[in-house]
Amino acid sequence: MIPTGHRKVAFAFAILSSLPCLTSSCAEQIDLLTNGGFEKGTSTGLPESWTLNGVGSAETITDAHGGKRALRIIFGKESTGCYAPKIEVRSGVEYHAGFWARGTGALQLIVYQYSESGHFMGSKFFDARVATQDWKRFDEIYKTPDAFVSLVAFALHVVGDGSAAAFDDASFSYDATKYPPPEVETPETALSLTVETRDAEATVFIDGTETAPGTAGTSIKLIEGAHVLSLTATATGDRPAVRILCPEHPYLQSAFRGTTTPADGWMKAGCDDSTWVRAEVAEDGWMWLGNSPGRVCFRQVIGYTHSFHGPQRCIAPRVKQWEWPQHSMQVVNLWLRPLDDKAKVNDFHFILDVPQPFRMLATETRCVNWFSIITPKKVIATPITRSGLPYTRYDIAYPSNFHTERPTGCFSAVCLKPDAYVRLKEVTFYYRRQPSVNQTELEVAMPVRMLPPVNGKMPKQILQWSPLPPVEDSSGISSKEEALESARLYAAMGINTWSARPDPFARSQERKDRWDEALREFQRLGGRYGIWLNNSLGLNYGFAEYFAPGPARYLKEHPECRARWYRGVNPKTYGENHFNYCNEWAGSDDSAPFWDEIQKTYAMSLVNWPHPAFLFFDWEHARIDRQGNGNHCFCDRCKKAFCEFANLPAGAVFDDETIVKKYAAPWTQFRCFQDARIYARIKKRCNALGQKMMLYVAGGDIDPVRYAKGCLDIFHEGTPGNGYAYSSQLDFLTAHFDEMRKTIGNIPMLPQMLPSFPNNGFNTEPSLDGYYHPRLLAVTNLVGVLATRGGGMEHWLIPSAYSAGAPFYVGESNRLMASFEEFFTQGERHDELVTTNNPCGKVVVLTHGKERLILAFNDKPTSQRVTLTQKGLPGKTKAVLCFDGKPLPNAGKMEVAIPGEYLAAIHVKAAALR
Ligand SMILES: [Zn+2]
Incomplete structure (x- = not known):
């Protein structure tokens, strides 16, 4: 094994400032605010990098406290502010936020808060202050409310009619002595190379730097990213040749391109070597460039990706832990982006090793128009052994030149299914990209945790509709085998309605037949269908x-x-x-x-x-x-x-x-x-x-x-649409659908969940921590059904939603709704019956007769323990956790752990007498 180490380096942090001393020992007070002295202006009148927020005006003026310029904000409506670029903040650190101001009316410092992924997390409002005619200093202390706020924007506001103020010398700083920057780990790996020569002399370079003489074996340290391994060799005899040996990554040995006339900068990434020729490598590993007599140059790009969810990832969606339900088809999205973004790519291979009994389903043509989906040109499966276990290696080849249209890469939705029960609790997939002959990724391991089989149940009244699969446009599913498997998966998830589409979307008789066959399978498993009549009115099709x-x-x-x-x-x-x-x-x-x-x-x-x-x-x-x-x-x-x-x-x-x-x-x-x-x-x-x-x-x-x-008769609306619904959105969604009901009458309503559009570099709608959480699909499903009082949910499931364990969690939510359907369709909301210390999500109480169904949500990405206290319990009752059937010892006061972005469901009923 090649050792993969972690190098400790300190964050390089911002500018040391010459602030007035705010604390007794402020030698290392570091100011993080951009242009806080407002000395830099712009043609719009605003200070550089600052943004006006709200109705009113803001501009730089020359009446300054320090330097030559200050910022003036004049009130327009409600609250008029001007804010600086976002600043990274750390939980537990005390930040000193301050500014000088003079003017009339009230002014207010507001700190806008965001998650790491940019979700707005509410604002911290400091008390409004009275502006004075003379310059006056205002200071506040800011701390993040929780670990999920990791970005803030410093905003100066004026509040109320007639307010206007000049601000200057603003700062947002912390004491670096008291709060030293945390050490971060830069993942790195070592690459062992041995270079041998025959009738030649050779020198090896990594990113343009000569490595130690290679005959005895060279260990090269690589940090995450793309690196250029290059080699100059000069013939000294009749049969010149060089041989690169890399026992841990033998595929590197045959991935060089060569030339005798390299352009400047050829030893660095970003050099276009598309005119170079592929080096001829003999079976025993010796290579040269034809029979060139003099100096030859070889290069290849080596990508090192530390993890399958890191910045250089090529597997989507971005999850920390892949999960896979037993017996289920799931999709692994391969992001076919090159290792060196600037290089031309014309021969993209993806090597994926999966343990048996996992198997890749048949692939046929896929539509490439939507979401940059691209179909493999050829798939070669080879049985291999890894760590003593039987594996299948898939060498998946893609058409040439597809990157010219989509320079950030396309993606390929590969359907895999374990053909038998997987006994191991966790298995490992291995993969690497070969975006062209001379780009090679060091192999990446991806652990996959096995889940129980998808165990959904179809509700009878609550609509669970998935209108599209197996349309290749959006799902990537196209072969007959994939279509049939997706029908089985949908039925297992408890989706109860599919669609039949007698319209040109089917595009060909073959696809239409395939679709019909999958629909028949879905019906055989208990599913229904709606008929999609798009082209008989609707849209602008005519x-x-x-x-x-x-x-x-x-x-x-x-x-x-x-x-x-x-x-x-x-x-x-x-x-x-x-x-x-x-x-x-x-x-x-x-x-x-x-x-x-x-x-x-x-x-x-x-x-x-x-x-x-x-x-x-x-x-x-x-x-x-x-x-x-x-x-x-x-x-x-x-x-x-x-x-x-x-x-x-x-x-x-x-x-x-x-x-x-x-x-x-x-x-x-x-x-x-x-x-x-x-x-x-x-x-x-x-x-x-x-x-x-x-x-x-x-x-x-x-x-x-x-x-x-x-x-x-039935109203279907694109809400919440392209995103998820956390439980915190339930009240808003409920009010929205109640308003719709007043407008169009008391008819069934169906919201929509479009969980992810992976077309722009796989930006699946990120959670608070920047990751995709498959459990959130179950929460969104339940929130939609609660908001529509038992209407249902449309699942527009595209590849990410077939991924990473999501089908299991959607199945769990449907089993819950099917098992307690009367609570959702006829029950009443009485949230007041349960009090909680739960700070992380809503607690919904549905009553039906004397029974209760308690849904305690956790909107945070991490697991939370909560205490739920019930009020007004009628006599002796028992409480049972719905997902695993465990009874809770005390129905009056229940302690439950709720996984991140998921829920606990508890059924409360009278304890049986017998
Ligand atoms: Zn007309």
């Missing part, structure tokens, strides 16, 4: 003849019923032969024959899928954009109706541009009003076929359904 021939023909034959696009220009987003309807006409009784044709398309979908849970319409109208582009309908009929709607003079005719520029707000409202009338017609036609209509609108905006009372 009607294509190949998909909806009846409505398309109707519009073709009745040009007067078609939409007039903004300025009469069809954006042709969906092709020349797509026809759109006039909104006003489609919402009126005149359009009945057209709706007869549409109803036939709905009826046609029922031929293949006769018993859907609902017919689904994705309504993402761009109601208006600033240019009006792509919007319809701007015909005279619609304009006339708009005048009536907006109480404008009858007969007032507006050109399209005036509407967009001058009447954008009422026009948007009018479009929402028109849309609601169309929803009502869709619902009527669905109901005529005995079906329920479900409509999706984007999240957080009441406008799309403001006029839709009675027009919908």
Whole structure:
């Protein structure tokens, strides 16, 4: 084994300042504030690096306390502030925050607080102070409220009408003697190399520095990152050759490129060596560059990645501990980024070793359009042995040149499944990237902890809908085997509804057949489906003849019923032969024959899928954009109706541009009003076929359904949308869906969870500690169902959500809801029945009859112990922990440990007499 050590180095910290002495021994007071003297200005008038916050004004002025400039803030509304760039802070350190000020009214120091990953964590408000005519010094002490606040912004505010103040010589400092910077560990590894020569002399360099003579073996220290191993060799005889031996990493020996004419800087990273040729390496390891007689140069990039979740990682999502449910398919996302970002990459291989019985499922073509997903070109599986255990090595090769379009890398969702029960509690995957012939990553180990099998249960009423898989667009799932496995996984998770999609999204008959087969498997396992009818109204697709021939023909034959696009220009987003309807006409009784044709398309979908849970319409109208582009309908009929709607003079005719520029707000409202009338017609036609209509609108905006009372059967909204719901958001979400219920009526509502979009360098929505927490999917699911009073949750599961143990936790939340469904659908919230010392999340109490279901959440990333005290218990009761079935000894006062970003669920009922 090559020793992997940790080198202790101290943080290099900021500027020593010449502050006034605040404490008795302040020799090492270090100021962290940027431009606190406001001496640097900008063309906008603000001090450099500072930002105005709120309504009001801020600028640098020359009436200074120290130096030549100061900052003046004038109140506008509520509180007007100006803040400096974020500062890294440490828990337990006392920070001295101070400033000079003069002016009128009240001023206030506020410290904005953030987690390491940038989540806003609330502000620390210091007491407002009265400004004086003369310069006066104000000093405060700041400490972080907990270990999760690791960034702050220093903000100076003026508060209240008439307030205005000049600020100067602000500082945010700490005593480095009292709070020495912590030592951080820089991961490093040692690479053992032996260089042999034959009829040649050779010199070895690492990042341009010559290493010790290599014949006896050289140990090279590497810190995390990319390094260039280079070699110059000069022939001294007839058969010149060099041989690099690296027993721990033998794959390095054959990964050199060579040239006789290297460009400047070739020994450093970032050099383009794409014109260099691959060095010819004989079976016994000797290499040279053809039969070059003189000096030759070789180079390769070696990447050292200390961990699978560190900064140089190429495995997503970023979790500290990978978990894998027994018998389940999961996805490992390979981030195909080069080790040297500046180098061209044209032959990317990923070597992944997995212990048997793990096996990679079949891969077929995948769509590369969404989320930078890329399909392997070739996968070669070889049985090998590692540490005495049987493994399979997958050499996964990718198409050439895919990095030219996506320089930060693409990703590949690799589906793996253990084919049998894994007896070990933890197994290890090994991997390395070979982004091109001459880039090689030192192998990385990834421990994977085995979980019990996914053990979800399908609720009967609560909708658990996953609309997309196995569409390769978003999930990466495409082969028949992957599709069938994902059907089984969804059923095991307790997802009870999938979708059937008779639309061009399926793209080919082969994909459609594969999808249908997976859906049949899902039904066999107890699942239902909704039919996704996107293209029969919804979005701006209009009607294509190949998909909806009846409505398309109707519009073709009745040009007067078609939409007039903004300025009469069809954006042709969906092709020349797509026809759109006039909104006003489609919402009126005149359009009945057209709706007869549409109803036939709905009826046609029922031929293949006769018993859907609902017919689904994705309504993402761009109601208006600033240019009006792509919007319809701007015909005279619609304009006339708009005048009536907006109480404008009858007969007032507006050109399209005036509407967009001058009447954008009422026009948007009018479009929402028109849309609601169309929803009502869709619902009527669905109901005529005995079906329920479900409509999706984007999240957080009441406008799309403001006029839709009675027009919908099921309401699906993109809230919380692209992120997670912590229990702290429950009250907000509950209020939101209650408001929606008032607006559109008491119908089932379905929120949405889009757990992660790994398209921008795998930025899965980070948790407070910057990591992805699969358990949070269970919390979000429960919070969504609680907020909608038993409505459900849409799981738009893309690869990260199939990963790292997430299916297990979603399964646990669904088993809980299926086992106690009446609490969620008919129960009442009585949170007041439990008091707690729990500072880390909400405690929700659902009652049903005399029973209680207590959900105690932990929003923090670390495990917390809490005490829950119940009030008003009726006689003798017992309390049982739901996930593991353990009884709690004292139902009145319960002690439970809650894992990070998860919950404890407790069922309380009368103790049985017998
Ligand atoms: Zn119109």
